[in-house]
Amino acid sequence: MSLTLIACVCLLATGQSGAWGFSYGDQAERNEACLACHGDAREMAAGSFINRKQFTQTTHSIIGCQACHGAVMPSHPDGGKVPRAECRDCHLEVNEEYAAGLHAAKTGCSGCHNPHVVESPKEISGQEINQICSACHNALEMTAKHGEWLPQSELHLRMLPCITCHTGSKEYFISMYIVKSKDGSRFGKQEVAGYDELKRLAAGREIVSLIDTNRDNYVSLEELRIFNRTQKSLRLHGMMTPGTVSHKFEILDNRRNCTFCHTSGSAAMQTSFIAMPEENGTFKRVAVEKGAVLDALYGTPDFYMMGSTKSTRLNGIGLAIICGGLIMPVGHGFLRFLTRKNRKGKEHQS
């Protein structure tokens, strides 16, 4: 924690509220003093509006508005510029890491992260991570550019967070999220299912019960199979997502080697979570049984990574089929060799 943040927390703890220009009570109330205006979308311009539900879920809400906007004058709003802290004041290591990457010359932290909505990759669906990138990187343009070397580039870009390849992140896992077809049909265009929609489908129960039927906050393979067999309009998509994210954006040569992802035995294929949307706009992470994505058919029928998520059971069946085909050459061939004298004269006649 940087000195600035420590100073902020100390000031809050010692009650030296006069330093901020406002008289705050506890932290939530202090935030509320700001959110009374900034949380009202009708009053605030888009750039100043803060989504109350999302902000209250962030770590930033714990340290409070004034930790970053400390020097707001008592006369606010008076048209004067509101001060803001630099991200590096607290996130120095991340800042240095970011500065070494390709993105640093293009944009700062706020180019990707809204400090009032920040979430970790584990708390959002993979698809939403890419929505941040697509704010600057046109999806069609990126698809065409990647298509110059990447097979099925549209599929890769849709089903993989950009940061998986463009950062040296570590500890991958499979992040699953529920999609629903727009028109409610089974084959319509799919989009990430929202909280309200899932709540309606769950008929008043917690939406996690759509998959986690025994509500133990853990999705077993059997529960996953039942969900995938019985649900008509809801489906589960998956993404190989980094757990520990690096902020150094770069073009890594080893990501052009397909076997970085498409090789079996990867620990990433053993761990998976389902991102369940919450009422406040965030996602709750529900653990899934180990190795569920390696199930042959109904574990994750819409998530398959060549070479990585192959089923050992199917491999066994395939091997048995091939061995069946070898019965004739091996078995018959052996008997043929033993009885070769019976045919010798006749073969010479031909």
Place this chain on the structure above:
Amino acid sequence: MSEKKRIYLQPVPVRIWHWINAFGIITLILTGAQIRFPESVTIFPSYKSAIEVHNVAGLTVAISFSFWFFYYKMVRNTLDKLYIPDEEDLKHGLLRQLLYYCFWYFLGKPSPYHATPDHKFNPMQKSAYLAVMFVLMPLVGLTGILLLNVTPLRVLILMWGGIKIIVALHFLLACSLLAFLCTHVYLATLGKTPLAYIKPMVTGWEDVEEHEEKEPEAPATRPAYRPVRHYPEYAQMQQQEQRNNG
């Protein structure tokens, strides 16, 4: 007494198709093995090159299959006769051929069936090719095309139950084709010499042994196979032919 005769068994289009198919399927098996087991199979220099070669070989075999179908169905109009077993094949032919492979062959008896241009396949071949050419090949091709176009054909993939079901089908069908290939290649060496059945697929011509007591033209009622002396139907056919001639 017998004399040697040559029959033109495999026309040029069939031979071209066969060898395109053969090399294509072998390529698909090798590249497919690397795509599924990249950690242990490294025949091609990179995973991407294995995928690209697999895609090209798959499309080549699919196009070649379409030409094969068009040629036999539209040009020669012999597809049904060649590939669909008739009543006689099902009643007696399959068992007879099975007995030959499992028993009579080891005793040095000749095959109960001799290929002619209009009846190239014995009853077991017909049944196997019927399954391979009308079920396995179209299905493995169709699932391959779906996997090659996951995004544009998303709805079709969903109709089949999801990409994993398509992949499982594609893999198991490919294993079945490999199993068939092993048997097919082995049986191709069961001629009088190991290359006797393979040669016609290269030159088009097969050397056959004509027996003096055999009619060159088969009556319409005669079954597709050509019985030889040690089979029970031989005497009946001889009597029938004598009656017809008399």
